[in-house]
Amino acid sequence: MIATFKYLLKSLREYKKDVALTWLFVLLETFCEILVPFLMQFLVQSIQIVSGVADASSLRTFGPLVQWFVDAINQTGVASPFIYGGIMAVMAALAAMCGIAAGYWSSSASAGLGKNLRHDMYYQVQRFSFNNIDKFSTSSIVTRTTTDVQNVQFAFQMAIRGVIRAPFTLIFAIIMSFITSWKLAFVFVAVVPVLIVLLILLATVVHPIFERIFRKYDDLNEAVQENITGIRVVKAFGRQEEEKEKFNAVSDFLYKNFLKTEKIMAFQSPGFSLLIYGSIIAIAWFGSNIILKSNSAEMNTSGLTTLFSYVMQVMMACMFISMIYVMTIISRNSAERIVELLKETPEINQPENALKEVKDGSIDFENVSFAYGNGGKVLQNINLHIKSGQTVGIIGSTGSSKTTLMSLIPRLYDVNEGTVKVGGVDVREYDIESLREAVSMVLQKNTLFTGTIEWNLRWGDENASMDEIKQACQIAQADGFISSFKDGYQTMIDEGGTNVSGGQKQRICIARALLKKPKILILDDSTSAVDTHTDSLIRQGIKEVIPGTTTFIVAQRILSVKDCDLILVMDKGIITEMGNNEELMEKSEVYRDLYISQIGGGDFDAAE
């Protein structure tokens, strides 16, 4: 656990100075603050003397340092309540200033740590290959960079001051108690360990229970979410009453368990008070004995007031120590998740002396096999030679690894065996950026980003002219609907592109890919939501306007691939048949079956 936090703290970098300053000022603040109750006894004593309650001659003596200080003040001759009051006021002011300074630096230190952690993680993710991303899953990466960093940041902000403040308050307060009355100070020595142990024990017992309850609570919320998502099904089957019963049962479970835990937690406050009051009473009783029996020589009544004040400070410090403990436990999981991401090694790296030029769009797969992570092979012994400018269709059921095959071309994954060549050269010899510049892939799970349509299209080419953008959109059959929008190309896309229809989104994505002017274009099931007619217009456009581009069309619809120069039929990671439409109709039963069941059927739903 310590190693985890140590690793995180590496990201402090330029904020180390802020941490050091925080600690310095917290130390000073704590010191000044602890002096205030100590000085209190002199203030009270001086009041006792001026009011005639006590005799100046009956003053007790302290150790040399404190005695020297008391003598020096007595010699000034000024009415001493004001002197002591003045010194205390100065201490309070100093403590306030140091406290503010500590807050100032601790703020920048914790915000800085948060910033650097987010920065390190985000930059790390940018280096990730597809394999790395798959391993963590996007949603987990998002949680790690947002929620987990926030948890750690808040814990750090609490801890950074507390780790100095709480122990030093304890130490200073106990030292000053010893100076005031070494006998009575043993009350603290007895109570403090008990208190700390009890608090930490309580936290250790209760925290896991709470964690369990909250997990159940999350389950409940998940069930609600499921219910809301499926409300049509619930209503269609008339299952409202059963859903209620189910919910109320979990809700009841939560209620009972919350209650159980709170019954344990209910001991904390009275227990804590018991120790405080117990200490006060012990000090009062033994103090009274010491004072009376020694006739104020060992300690006087004003010393009692100092000790009474320290009771509170010492107890609060103990409380804080247990709080830091709990915070550490809470943030531990987050810290571990962050470190795990930071320690991940990016899988695909830039080769040395990388080639920057992709000659043409020819592609060769030579004995290629591939597996995701440690899983089984999803591609086996693929041999395939595509000439530059060919149009290739790929068809096959889900899980037949069509997408995987395509992903190897822009080196989104590295092969396990064999070689993938683009333009006659192994993809691993290219500069990654140049390779991906030449290969344009429209992903199956495609995304548009918040911004205007034009801005989104410019992902393909930052410097494209408006004419080029329009031309790409015309090929992708997107210009028409974009122009029909009120704001045309300046229409804002909502996050995730939810304000355009599925088919429109796909067409914008195709246009974006076309703008790269690639040598190789891969359309991975990119027109599934586009109606058959528009689909054919897009294919026609690509063929006519950019004929030299090698084009791959991965599709579920026979209609989308039937005119390709070459059609691959895939099944379970193997190319089972290849040829053009006529050849496959002849020799492939699978293809023929698909053809018959689909052609003519079209898709009644997709027309817009």
Place this chain on the structure above:
Amino acid sequence: MPPSRGKAMARKPLSAKESKGTLKRLFSYIFKYYKFEFWMGITCILVSTITGVIPALLTGQIVDQLDTALKTMNEYIKAGNQIAATNTMNEALAYIGIEILIVVGIILVGLTCNYFYQILMSKLGQGTMKKIRDDLFNHMQDLPLSYFDTRTRGDLMSIYTNDVDTLREAISRSLPMLVQSSFTMIVVLVSMFIRSWALAIAVIVLVIPTVLISKTVSGKSGKYFISRQAAMAKTNGYVEEMINGQKVIKVFNYEKRAKAGFDKVNDELCYHATKASRYASLLMPIVNQLGNLQYVIIAIIGAGIIVSGGASWTNITVGTIVTFLSLSKQFTQPIGNLAQQASSVFMAMAGSARIFALIDTPAEKDEGYVELCNAIEGKDGEPIECQETTGKWAWKHPHGDGTITYTWLKGDITFTDVDFSYVPGKPILKNISLYAKPGQKVAFVGPTGAGKTTITNLINRFYDIEDGKIRYDGININKIKKKDLRRSLGMVLQDTVLFTGTVKENIRYGRLDATDEEVEAAAKLANADSFIRQLPNGYDTVLDKAGMNLSQGQRQLLSIARAAIANPPAMILDEATSSIDSRTEKLVQEGMDAIMKGRTVFVIAHRLSTVKDSDVIMVIDDGEIIERGNHDELIAKKGKYYQLYTGNSIK
């Protein structure tokens, strides 16, 4: 398709009047169920706070007694009377000892009360929360679908996650603290006045700057926190969007620009976070040290009064000063708490207002009175009601004159001139008339948004029609109890929804009393049996996250089985589009075909074979039936159907 969902609900703070109403409502919950806990809790808090000031009073008392004893002792010693001095000392100690014992007793009572008040309050808090949570969910089940259409799932969920949570915090923590803090302030104030009115006034005067400073600082820092929150949301939003699109970033070599964009929002967040936290951390040192300053001033004022001879009429001793040192602290502390807890209670009020708004939304109305009942065939073929399951059903139709007629459940459905709109004035369906005889298959085809799904939603009364009539076996569906109407109609939706639970439980959702054999039979009929058997635990495999561990096609098969087990006379099917892979698609197709047999079926069709098999095809466009007939008739017509069928537009 229902109207698009609105923007996220506005989350604005409530007006004073609204919060008052909400608070009242909340208390009505507490009083309804937890009156005893409430008053007992309040009593316990009161006792525990009163006993809380005792130690402060005790310490002052002891200091005074010690001082007096010491003075007397020293006078005896000066006079040489050592025995009297010792006696004085022993008397004082005995007296203090008795005092301490009494105080220990009082404190123990106080601590017991403290314990009980916590238990009572947690019962009250958690119990009220459970009641509210249950009411919230139970009422939500009864809301009409239109309620769900106009809100995003995120909006509804945030009521459960955020609003219920803040309310729980407020009820179980802030509210008791609020009560305790106010009591403490009152009790301390009273004791201060009893002990010395002059110093009490001094404390009050000295507290004013503390309150003012806290208020200014927390008001200002609140503003900074809002901008920090905004910056945080912006950064998190950016990260979320970019990482979700990370693969696109890779493909487009966008890494450098993505980093630059990130650095901008991240730096901004750091700036705001630092500022907000710096401002907030001003508060603690200032308030703490003002407390210490307050100490000094009280001590000096007290000293001044004693020295100037005011002790006799102000009743101030050194012990009083010592007592006030603790009391003033006990007085100041709750002020900070009060401010903090009050703001959290106000936040919770805004949340509870949203909770109560949902609870107050009118539930789906059901004025139906015609019920579905088991029946056996009478002599002349008429249905006769019976209790046991016969596999035959009849509509039980009570009439105004007290007579009851029975009609066989056959699955005969007619639409007569039906108009419908989600939003008044924006008609979705116009003048729809159609009929389906028992056992007929009616296919709806047409472009997205034409209104196909809407028609099916009207049959089972997910929505109520605006004009016209829908009859089921000759009965106006408005007269049929919704639960019974829906029971008689099976439904397979396109975006399949399954629930967390085992495969078996999911299928049984269609008919809760189905036996295991019936579950398997339904799965076999739906063609789902073979894949279920291949799952790790067969029918007992738990579906995580609503079946996300299954493929879309497999989920579809399960939902067909779920509909099949209910064995309804009529079915509504929404065929999946081509996103299912071809292997499973074949299974789904066969499953669908199997359950369509012998039933009245409304199918939103995408597959040619389904359409060809239909008795009648309705081509829907823009809310109207533009063509009707069977496949051959429509092909011959060369209209919209022809165009959809061939995938070619007609020039």
